[in-house]
Amino acid sequence: MDISNSEFEVLQALWRVHPADAQTVVDELNKEKSWHEKTVKTLLGRMVKKGAIEFEKNGRSYIYSPVLEVEAYQVQESQSLIERLFNGRIAPLVTGFAKNKNLSKQDIDELKNLIDNWEQKND
């Protein structure tokens, strides 16, 4: 269930173009970096074996899709980080982040919005 760094790059490309055959993924990836076709296919195969992506046959070739959509993956990864490093609490993450990188007005507005919603639902 653990994706390696290289596998993750392929997964990101697949999110942009799925469903797609291997060659399409290779082409999408090669807009940015230049990985050998064989390398990309190995990584697709490894992710299939891990259950991170799946495929349907279409004649001679496979049509790949990610098992998790990008939003689900984001949630999974952020919760894992927050549990591992922040004892499950999100506010300290935000505070620590804000100490090092200044928040933008857009960030502040989005956070305010979130808080407003929360307050309407709860209390």
Place this chain on the structure above:
Amino acid sequence: MDISNSEFEVLQALWRVHPADAQTVVDELNKEKSWHEKTVKTLLGRMVKKGAIEFEKNGRSYIYSPVLEVEAYQVQESQSLIERLFNGRIAPLVTGFAKNKNLSKQDIDELKNLIDNWEQKND
């Protein structure tokens, strides 16, 4: 510069007890899990080689300390996640998190506080 999962467990124990010799780290770890002393020492050695921890000699044994304090490590890891997955923006992380796990009153208060501070400094 990349810490493996097992190494990270050892590092967390070391944060709690540092500066400490190997045996102290082993004992601290064995409160929770039961790793062989040899395993822990291997991991300490590997982290020294990677520059994640350092030591001073004390007679026959080494006294280990983490190079990064836990706060610095938290910042480093959260920024890395935010860049990889959220294009460098933190608000979407919080929004996604809040969609799946409800925020607590404490979280909301801390976020409000952060926003107040921000508004006093900027605009």
Place this chain on the structure above:
DNA sequence: GGTAAAGAATTACAGGTGTAATCAATTTCG
């Protein structure tokens, strides 16, 4: 229908990881 092209499966190989065991050096206890 046989051969080339294309795609997937298998193999390769060095370096990292999990999990120790063995070796070597040093200290300490009898």
Place this chain on the structure above:
DNA sequence: CGAAATTGATTACACCTGTAATTCTTTACC
């Protein structure tokens, strides 16, 4: 002083990762 115990260093070994090359299979063209 010599044997035992302790501690770090070296070695082990299977599985994962990065990065492909080679082999096998199927399709498509001549």
